[in-house]
Amino acid sequence: MANLGVQTAYHLPMNTAVAASEVSRNHDALAFQAFYQALKAHDARFDGRFFVGVSSTRIYCRPVCRVKLPKFENCRFFDHAALAENAGYRPCMRCRPELAPQSLPWSSQDASRTLALQAARWLDEPLAWGEASPSITRLAAHLGVSDRHVRRLFEAQFGVSPLQYLQTRRLLTAKQLLTDTDMPTSQIAHASGFGSVRRFSDAFLTHYRLNPSALRKSMRNDVQPSFNANRDWPCSTVKLSYRPPYNVPWMLAFFKKRQLDNTENFTPEFIANMSINMLARWSFSCNFNDKLYAGWLSVEFHQTQPTLSLQVSDSLRPVLPQAIRQVRALLDLDADPMAINSVLSGSFGSDESTAGIRVPGCLSGFELAVRAILGQQVTVAVGRTFTQRVVNAFGSTIETPFPELTRLFPTPEALAAASGEALGGLGIVKQRQAAIVALARAVKNKELALHPGVDIDATMTKLRTLPGVGDWTAQYIAMRALRWPDAFVAGDLALHKAMGLLNLEPKLSPTKAAAVALESSQAWRPWRSYAVMRAWTSLASFAG
Numbered sequence: 037m038a039n040l041g042v043q044t045a046y047h048l049p050m051n052t053a054v055a056a057s058e059v060s061r062n063h064d065a066l067a068f069q070a071f072y073q074a075l076k077a078h079d080a081r082f083d084g085r086f087f088v089g090v091s092s093t094r095i096y097c098r099p100v101c102r103v104k105l106p107k108f109e110n111c112r113f114f115d116h117a118a119l120a121e122n123a124g125y126r127p128c129m130r131c132r133p134e135l136a137p138q139s140l141p142w143s144s145q146d147a148s149r150t151l152a153l154q155a156a157r158w159l160d161e162p163l164a165w166g167e168a169s170p171s172i173t174r175l176a177a178h179l180g181v182s183d184r185h186v187r188r189l190f191e192a193q194f195g196v197s198p199l200q201y202l203q204t205r206r207l208l209t210a211k212q213l214l215t216d217t218d219m220p221t222s223q224i225a226h227a228s229g230f231g232s233v234r235r236f237s238d239a240f241l242t243h244y245r246l247n248p249s250a251l252r253k254s255m256r257n258d259v260q261p262s263f264n265a266n267r268d269w270p271c272s273t274v275k276l277s278y279r280p281p282y283n284v285p286w287m288l289a290f291f292k293k294r295q296l297d298n299t300e301n302f303t304p305e306f307i308a309n310m311s312i313n314m315l316a317r318w319s320f321s322c323n324f325n326d327k328l329y330a331g332w333l334s335v336e337f338h339q340t341q342p343t344l345s346l347q348v349s350d351s352l353r354p355v356l357p358q359a360i361r362q363v364r365a366l367l368d369l370d371a372d373p374m375a376i377n378s379v380l381s382g383s384f385g386s387d388e389s390t391a392g393i394r395v396p397g398c399l400s401g402f403e404l405a406v407r408a409i410l411g412q413q414v415t416v417a418v419g420r421t422f423t424q425r426v427v428n429a430f431g432s433t434i435e436t437p438f439p440e441l442t443r444l445f446p447t448p449e450a451l452a453a454a455s456g457e458a459l460g461g462l463g464i465v466k467q468r469q470a471a472i473v474a475l476a477r478a479v480k481n482k483e484l485a486l487h488p489g490v491d492i493d494a495t496m497t498k499l500r501t502l503p504g505v506g507d508w509t510a511q512y513i514a515m516r517a518l519r520w521p522d523a524f525v526a527g528d529l530a531l532h533k534a535m536g537l538l539n540l541e542p543k544l545s546p547t548k549a550a551a552v553a554l555e556s557s558q559a560w561r562p563w564r565s566y567a568v569m570r571a572w573t574s575l576a577s578f579a580g
Contacts, residue, residue, distance in 0.1 A: 071113045075099050080280050080342045081374055084136035087114045089125040096120040101131035115139070118196045118204035126244045127211065129254070134208035135277045135343075138370040142521050142562040151179060152193035155186055159202045161489030162229065162324070162358055172198055178491070206230060207243055209357050214252050217272040219353055221248055227357050269437040270350045271334075274360060278369040280342045283392030286573070287367065288316060290396050293416055294407070296424055299431070301440040319434050319441045320399055322355045322362070329355045330444055332436040333363060333399075344369075349436070365488060365519050368394035376521075376563045383560065384534060384570040393573060395565045401486025401517035402479050403445045408512050409471045409504065410464070425462040426472075430454060451476035471504030478502065488519040515565040524564040526554040534571035 074082045075097075082099045089096040089112040096114065097103065114120040117133050127133040138160070140153050158178055159170060175198060176186045190198045210228040213219055219227070225236035240248050292302045303315040321330040331349030338344060344367075352359050364370055371394050381387055398404035406426065411419030430446035451472055459469040478484035484498050492514060499510040508525050515523035525531060527550040532538055535556065537549045544552065560567040 068108075068111070068113060071099075072108050072111060075101075075111070076105055078102065083277060083279050083342070084139045084370075085115070085279075085372070087117055087120045087133060087136075088112070089114060089120050089123060094125055095128050096125035096133065097128040098131045098133055098136050101128055103128070103130055116194060116201075117208060118194065118201045121204050121207075121243055122196045122200055126246070127208065129251075132212070132215065134212040135275055137278050137364075137372075139372060140370075148189050149193055151181070151186075152189045155179060155190055155198060156194065156201060158489045159198060160205060161361065161487065170202060202229075203239065203243075207239060210236065210240065210248070211244075211251070212274060212360075213356065214248055216274040217353075217356070219272065219356070221252075223353060224248075227354060229357075271347045272350065272353065272356060273345055273347050274356075275343055276346055276360070276364065276369055277343050278367075279371070279373055281373055281392035282342065282394065284337050286393055287396060291316065294420055296420065296427055296445075298441065298443040299427055299445055301438065317438055317441055318399060319436065319444050320352065320359065320362075321444050321447070322352070322358055323447075324355050324358060328447070330434055332434075332438065332441055333359065334438075335363065335367070362399050365397040366399050368397055371395070371566075376566050379563050380560060380567055380570065383567060384574040390570045390573070393566070393569055395515060395519075395521070395569055397519060398517050400445060401513070402448055402475070404517040405475055405486055405499075405509075405513050406446075406451070406472055408509050409468055409475065412468065412504075412509060422462065422464060426451075426459075426464075429458065429462060448476040448479040452480045467504045471502055474502045475505070486513065486517045490518060492518060492520050515568065521565045522562040523568070524554065524557050525568060526550040526557070528568075530575060531568060531571050534574050 071082075071086055071088070074086075075088055078100050080100050084098070087096045087098060088101075088106075090106045091110045091112060092106070096117070112123070114123070116139065117127070117136070120133075121127075140156055140160075142150075142153065155175055158175060172183050172187065176183045179186055181189075187197060190196075190201070194201060196204075206229045210224050210230070213224045213227065214221075217224075221236075222233050225233045228236065230236035230239065237248055240246060240251075244251075288302050291300070295302060298319075300318045301316070315334065315336055317332065317334045319330070320333050321328055323329075329352050331351035333349075333352075334347040336345045336347075346360065346363055348356055348359050373391055377387060377391050380390070384390060407419065407423050410422040410426070414422075427443055427445060430450045431443040432447075432450075433442060434444050436442070454473060454476075456466065456469050459472065460466070464472070475484070478498070479486065484495070486495070495518060496510045496514055499505050499513060500507065508527055511523045511525045514520040515525075527546065529538075529546075532549045532553060535553055537544060537552060557564050557567065
């Protein structure tokens, strides 16, 4: 499978997410025409970057929708689904707006806009809420501002209130589960964040003018994976979308090089034979509301469409929305290549070779942090060896339909209780023993959260206070676990090599090289994490 890309013969503004927001409020005729051309071409690069409402049907669609093209004068464009729903439109049953990749463009310039985006990301991350339901008061406290201020900033940026935005996310999540799974309505209501089935049904009927049961009867599951899970192991299959280009072989090769036996598996044929669909499987556990759920995940990338099928074991049904979010983060499905490439164009190779490179995420921030600590100042292969020993010694067993998945990564509780003697017996030096135990205890005691939606600066400051955790490790964790697109490992030797800093005369000291790298990186903001990945890829072997 090659890079999945789309070519068009028309011009649209690169910063479409911002333009769409302006269009909805200022009615810019030229921008309307540009969006209409993207709609006409079914351009997947713009999927999720705007939605189109059709006034004659009161339905809103994705740019990739294959229904008959509406007349231009009947179209109204919105930069996100909540704005369309707030205007009285309901989601299309064919293109299914709930499948669109998210579009929350990062900014390192406008403080007010940055704060509004942080608020939206917190609302999008159930793992960030804890046991209590999200509220304006809790959101404001998380951001360190007043309730009134967060409302004002959010409505100025998105055109809807935070609660309207959250309501749309919940309804679209429920719609996906109703369409793609056979989960009971009561379970869907709870998993989507509604307090009761009655509230869920009322909200669904009010916003979509549909009864949840009637929707389920009218829709069929259109996800048909070519791989077969054991029928004795029931699972749910959902469809996920992304914006092309996406270099799938590169992403799976990155994971394959770091693969831990018994917890993850990547079909070996995907490198040798590009004609087959690409498969990836993981064992997975999720601690939600102080309850641990465990099971397995299996992903199949489609060859010709920017979509993939995700199978999730039924043991994970109560946390299916969280599992979907984690997989989207793991595979960086919400990345916006057009915005990223507009900034990084020509850096570390040709645009054609680098345009589809994403930042690999993780299913567990704690697991990624442990891997990062064990991978400090050693090769990828050595770091993987140490991590494999930790999994074999402290990971619990799990039954799955796949013989290659038999263990779970150790929990924070297991490693928090690990003795120095036990860790030392695995060949782990004392400094890293202390770092792993301190990390595990901080996560176990809820002093440290390692998932998207957290306060980046506060989390990185906390990480740096742990023994044996320096700036490189904190930045790497922010890049892959916290999903911060502007992380930058300024002191990384491989990065210096890719930037050509090791060839300068007179030779730079490591400290000076880091300072030069940091200064040079300002041109790549807010996408420095992607620049780092491209830099590493430009070398003979992956780093990190």
